[in-house]
Amino acid sequence: MYPEEIVIPMKEELTDNGFTELLSPTDVESQLSKEGTTPARPGVLLAAANAAKKPDFLTTSFAGFDVDAIKTLRQHLMPYPPSSPAIALFKNGQLVHFIERHQIEGRSAQMIAQNLMGAFEQHCN
Numbered sequence: 058m059y060p061e062e063i064v065i066p067m068k069e070e071l072t073d074n075g076f077t078e079l080l081s082p083t084d085v086e087s088q089l090s091k092e093g094t095t096p097a098r099p100g101v102l103l104a105a106a107n108a109a110k111k112p113d114f115l116t117t118s119f120a121g122f123d124v125d126a127i128k129t130l131r132q133h134l135m136p137y138p139p140s141s142p143a144i145a146l147f148k149n150g151q152l153v154h155f156i157e158r159h160q161i162e163g164r165s166a167q168m169i170a171q172n173l174m175g176a177f178e179q180h181c182n
Contacts, residue, residue: 058121067098071117074102079118082129088116089133089150100161100169101144108174110181112146144169146176153180 059067072078079085098117105111118126120141131139134152142161146154154176161169 059119061122064119064122068117068119068122071098071102071115075105076115076117078123079116079126079130080123082125085118085126085129085133088114089147098142099166100164101173103166103170104173104177107170108177108181110177112177112181144173146173146180148180 068078077088079088101115105115118130120127120139130145133147133150134143134145134155137143137155137157140157140159142158144156144161145152154173156169156172160172
């Protein structure tokens, strides 16, 4: 688990750039009933700023901090095991693209952004 003094600025960076926090199971379920959601950080900020097509809703939750929301979200990420960090793209409440921790670590923000922009192009309006 990351210390609070590290997580708070990361959360603020995301919410300052248009992301909505998912803090409870109700938030997760409510958001998944909408089209397009992406919980994530630096590469996703690049993708959200530069993609021609984007999800309608950008959201974020942090494992170890938003415990109940993450528990509910992980039910929708099956068959993927828990992964933190991770980036998920949902369309019509269904998982359509998922980037696990091992696909994030060691990759540049630009590489992650390219991956996401490809997924946005394929799945977003």
